[in-house]
């Protein structure tokens with residue numbers, strides 16, 4: 067079963083202000099998790115917030131990396147007991163959801179967290195915590211390049227097609243985000259993403275709509 071709080075926070079990372087919640091969105095395969103992996107290495111005190119999902123664990127993945135993997139009954143019990151800030155069925159009817167107690171704890175205690183979410187979940191999260199969320203949309207240099215990345219990551223054509231069929235929905239929401247980063251050259255994009263996060267973290271007064 068899921069732990070009470072998904073993240074083992076360290077008190078030395080506590081900020082003297084409420085925590086910031088950074089959300090990355092963008093079409094599947096654009097590079098959100100790759101960017102997160104690079105950026106988090108260089109950012110002290112920013113925690114990856116794993117989502118919960120019912121999709122099967124892949125080779126190389128483990129509990130909390132990159133998701134809290136749950137059985138459908140466990141996920142549905144957590145929906146019933148109000149443990150998700152938001153949840154969506156994405157792709158092949160798999161559940162993905164954001165653990166509300168972890169978010170509430172991080173914001174209240176002054177810990178900065180980052181996660182990725184689909185555009186609809188992100189909109190729900192902004193409604194719930196408008197003054198604590200910074201949204202960043204990751205966009206591909208082209209749809210052809212995005213498709214190549216999906217084919218490079220996975221060999222299951224039906225998985226890839228399911229993900230490609232959501233691209234238009236995701237891209238339609240791009241202009242509602244606080245920042246947009248084009249993930250063309252990986253290192254340049256990681257640098258830009260890190261700069262955005264550092265800029266927001268160091269601003270004296272947080273304004274959710276920049």
Ligand SMILES: Nc1nc2c(ncn2[C@@H]2O[C@H](COP(=O)(O)OP(=O)(O)O)[C@@H](O)[C@H]2O)c(=O)[nH]1
Pocket residue numbers: 090091092093094095117118121152153154156157162163164182183184185186187188229
């Ligand atoms: N609404 C919502 N979307 C999520 C959450 N966690 C991940 N996602 C989104 O679910 C989708 C997962 O698909 P994909 O990027 O192909 O990742 P995969 O699960 O590794 O195959 C992406 O759009 C993620 O941003 C969550 O907690 N809530």
Ligand SMILES: Nc1ncnc2c1ncn2[C@@H]1O[C@H](COP(=O)(O)OP(=O)(O)O)[C@@H](O)[C@H]1O
Pocket residue numbers: 092093094095096097098099100101215216218219249250251252253255
């Ligand atoms: N800037 C980039 N240039 C080329 N390939 C990339 C770039 N960013 C990510 N990739 C590759 O694209 C694939 C999808 O990246 P991933 O981080 O899994 O996407 P997402 O988390 O958005 O679904 C991976 O194989 C990754 O190595």
